[in-house]
Amino acid sequence: MSHAPTMKAVGLYQYLDISNPESLIDVELEKPQPSGRDLLVRVHAVSVNPVDVKVRSPKSKTEQQPRVLGWDVAGVVEATGPDCTLFQPGDEVYYAGSIERPGGNSEYHLVDERIVGRKPSSLNFAEAAALPLTTLTAWEGLFDRLGISRSPEDNTGKHLLVIGAAGGVGSIAIQLAKHAGLTVIGTASREESADWAKGLGADHIITHYEAFLPQLNAAGIPYADYIFCLNNTDQHWENMAEAVAPQGQICSIVETEGPLNLNLLMGKSAAFNWELMFTRARYQTPDMIKQHELLNETADLVDRGILRTTLTRRLAPINAATLREAHALVESGRTIGKVVLEGF
Template sequence: MAIPTTNRAVVATASGPVDVLTDTELDVPTPGPLDLLVEVRAVSVNPVDVKLRGGALPGGDGPQVLGYDAAGVVLAVGDQVSAYAVGDEVYYAGSISRPGSNQQFQLVDEKVAGRKPASLDFAEAAALPLTTITAWETLFERWRLGADSTGTLLVMGAAGGVGSIMVQLARQLTGLTVIAAVGRPESREWVRELGAHHVVDRTDLLAEVTAIVPRGVDFVLSPFSAGMVETYTQVMALGGSVVAIDEPEGVDTLPLKWKSQGWHWEFMFSRVIHDPESTAHRELLDEVSRLVDAGTLRSTLGTRLSPIDAATLQEAHRLLESSATIGKVVLAAG
């Protein structure tokens, strides 16, 4: 494949409101030894994208290319790449230390890219990587659960990106009873279709969960943890465990001590940062591709937009800021 000379991109010119997202043109990057040069066909937007744009640009003041999740086609490879060839279709969550996916041509290390599920289009695939790695590591590494594991799991924010794949993974790959907490009526059918055994109203959490499991739940996934520690203490069983995926300021976990409960953190880029030679994310995404193509898992795409440009990304960021989305918001190339 011929390598283009122009790279259309969306940059955050500074931290601030959505209108800091601006169209521009960049040079097409040259692959390093282990890099794939990917023509990006679709990207999804995550809460971290909104957070970074709003006030915490990773490299200081802009302009910067944001975005993590992507799916696309390999256009060129570095001279030490062994897992992929030109023309392969891949999907990935990228890196926090490199320019993001909101560009036409992106470099990604082959160790963190998986083979795109053949049964999904690019937009459906782009919905999955970051949230799936987060949910997978939570279940199978933080909690060390497996196919024979039992107990009860409460998924907070179950209609969101991480929640939507967590419900599926727990239902399909463990013996857990899955309780999905949602805040809106339209979210109920979504999480039931994904496999939740029970659905509860997050505004009446303690009463509704206790009615299902009087002894309390064993595990809680927490994407919104501020002000929730006391509630989790009450809703969990003796020795229960929370995994939080957000960054609440000043969270006090001492109330959990009364019932010998635990609090853990999940940050999917920890492995990339601290074990950069690991191929675990590639292997995880390849396994998820097999599960998707076998019909065990499905995409969590909820809203599809097009094209990948500043105006559409601004719309996507507004949707996430509204807290009214179900599943993932994905942008497909025009």
């Protein structure tokens, strides 16, 4: 009697503090097979994001089957479903995947080809795995939600304030915004995070522990035309409302603990937007393939030397122990750039 092939993975049955060795454990799972528009990808490298920490955070619920996390993958297409048209076996790819499906912390992973891009050829797998989720978030936040033009001539004299500039999303947002011709102000609270943000192109650095508007004014900036909040929406809400330009735009990626007072924006006719890069895959939106397209365009920008990887910490191999270490680093809230794991 033949047995189905298996694969190594890291999963959880219980939602526990990361110091608990049971919070992420090594497991053997059945190797999946692709159908429809799915690719079967052999995983070479994965990255850890705040969403991993949030999903894994302690709660009373338990899982009957191991839940696999991980929403940043770089690897090689092993097989394709019958309806695939964008990729073939042997292609090197990178992607964030869908939060509705098992994550990529496994030797093999299924993903819809419409949310997958070709891996930048100038990067190795670890460098590429640092990029997808944060790039999708930054790109959608800036260009789809805030409505920023990608044409530098449209952005002359326009200012973008990035709150939490040295994290994963901020590290990409700075680069994309500079390429689009914006003046970028980043917030950073430590010297090393300020230096990192400046190295990526931020024109000005302010602290998020003081009121934003006086700091902007001191730099000769009357208001921020656009504000991209990547850190603690509740804490910064009144500061953002004060600093945003009349008819300006605010976008956040961080859920609030309580309701926001939108009336603070009314006098300025300013707008507030959410960005969640899982929306397109979750709802199978008609424009879901845009994630494929923008990951391919990002690969081109990387290969042309316009964008660079945000990898700052590399761990190996991909197993429960190193993933617990990576989760603890991300959970500290002090990581600069991205933490990546490679190799099973």
